[in-house]
Amino acid sequence: MSNLTGKKIILGVTGSISAYKSALLTRLLVKSGAEVQVLMTRAARDFITPLTLATLSKRPVLSEFTSSSGAGEGQWNNHVELALWADLIVVAPVSAHSLARFAHGFCDDLLAAVYLSARCPIFLAPAMDLDMYHHPATLENLRRLETFGNRIIQAEHGELASGLVGEGRLAEPEHILVELERHFAQRPVFRHKQILITAGPTQEPIDPVRFISNHSSGKMGYAIARAFAHAGADVTLISGPTVQPLPDPTIRRISVRSAREMFDATAAEFSKAHIIVLAAAVADYTPAEPAQQKIKKKEAVFALQMTKTIDIAATLGKQKRPDQITVGFALETNDELSNAVSKLRAKNFDFIVLNSLRDPGAGFGHDTNKITVIDKDEQVYEFDLKSKDKVAEDLLNLVQEQLAMV
Template sequence: MLNGKKVLLGVSGGIAAYKACALTSKLVQQGADVKVIMTEGATEFVQPLTFQALSRNPVYTDAFDEKNPEKIAHIDLADWSDLIILAPATAHLLGRIANGLADDMLTTTLLAATSPVYVAPAMNVHMYAHPSVKKNLIELEKMGYRFIEPGDGYLACGYVGKGRLEEPERIIEVINNHEKKTEVMKGKKVLITAGPTQEIIDPVRFFTNHSSGKMGYALAQAAKDLGAEVTLISGPVSLAKIAGIRTIDVQSADEMYQAVIKEFPEQDLVIKSAAVADYRPKQTSDQKLKKKDGDLVIELERTQDILATLGKEKTNQYLVGFAAESEQPLTYGKEKLKRKQLDAIVINEIGFQKGFQSDHNEVVFYTKDEEEHRIPYATKKEIAEKLMQLVNRKMTEE
């Protein structure tokens, strides 16, 4: 998968920089065109001439050393690369890029880059476990950075534990596998809905539900990882936007209906995981409703059924719905699949530590041809990945 790829290798100042030399050589052997950026610290461990000889390209160390007056080097390198590898990525480098700092050639280039970035950390075992480093890793993952976990073993400091830069062969294997994975749904357009809706009562009150959007966002990430072009229509959630995914924010069921209907004709796959309100107040107040003696009655009216509408209007789209039930989940889920003319449905029973708000779930994936797949209790991320694999296989069969 690396043959013919333009690979930008960022080397930071750790003892593991020597392994980056072998990595450069093996990338070139794979057929990649490699250019290297070194931090000032990295040059204390390995001379730039070494990387120049191995890559057969100039090595970049200084943001102010513009080799070609017709181009701005860090912008040119960012545009040039098909993918970027940071190996070794020290704790210091992780902290700088997680906080958007651009104080040298490498960090400046990273801010300008739009290509995938693979990060291979290397540091002392206690540094790797430090809360600040963990926080930075989480932030970078939210930004779309891909990680190659450090290995366990003897470290230069004398400790034995996690923090050792992965071997060059393993780094290349991980990248090759991920690049292959991104070909699975390449060219497919995927629409996913996530989160709750809010139905306004007055300026300070609304009806909503317990949906967190975690399942929908996990599905969007899983589809993106398979190479799909993803559009995420999201109700009000507290989740961070996913890098590389077009997100449309909506509030009410009607806003979600309008957004979905507009995007629907261009899609290959639609997964409606949002928990959309079935009812909304028939009348809303422009002013806050004042407390009065006695009961308050709010008359509700039906919202438009998004999933049923899509079931009637779909042409070549593969349509997947969700059914979150508190009783007889399979019975109600299968009935919903038929009634709304779906291609498949994801059925789950809401309850303790699963379903709404939870990071975990267990589901049944059921198709219109009565194929049933049970996905046992797992994180929503793991479930999303398995669901996308199942959906892609069913789409391929049709």
């Protein structure tokens, strides 16, 4: 279920060439389960038709204080009731002109009246040409609006309608959706908390061409990073090689390849973190002496001498402070619970997340997972098979409960 499900969203659309993107944003909001009421300025109707947005939102689009046609002719569109109805207002695009109106309290149309009457959070996504966006008047208006408590979704860099290239493009609808999802997912307890997460596999070099690795896709670690970022935490993600996209633009990703690189990066960040989630599938062994040249195929039998890698969890577990919470992972194929409990104790975890490869739909590569979590008091929490995003939420809830006791 999306964090937007059941939320009442007012989408304001103002006069900008990028108003065409408001159609996709409306569609994304509706697909996420939100109720969407579109308000358009008069100028916006020159760029996209109200019919398009009414069809996508499944509600009549409002522009004027009174309806002038149809069965509701002469009906008052009560700006106060609209403002009180909304859980959130997002204006996308907001033009330079509308920014100025909002910043200085002008109230000459329905959208401006709703803006001034709102008690809910307001997000503004500006769109305009490069020089307009960087003009001192616009920058001052943006600063002023932020002091009012408005959230600014910064314009993005790219080719503009004028042909110039630079900042001023309306943020992509998918990026705006992430901002709104994050807003409704935020939990005050995670605000300003530093979260360190490892994810993905490691690759241990045999020679310049070949390496030893495992089947980890990084999906679980990336889902956990997304959950903490949406909850309002400051997330650092140390990732082995994976094709997973950055799950949230606020996440700081550090890319590594080998177990040694993952240890060095994790150790450098460990002392700053309040919560550490070690979800990466780190190699236990690495070739003792990787060849400097490609190994040619000659012998029928090829022997490779291996040496143990640094145990990241055990090493950092000895450095763990009482105010830190650590979460480890155990992927087992037999004696699952006893092996997980042994690892919990040996590595000084607060929680260990147990996966069994004997559970269908769990483990590497799947979009789902089935976990059992054991805490430091050896209390066991069992969860059903569910999406990895939902699994990440379950872990977030357990960590939140523990955080209250630290």
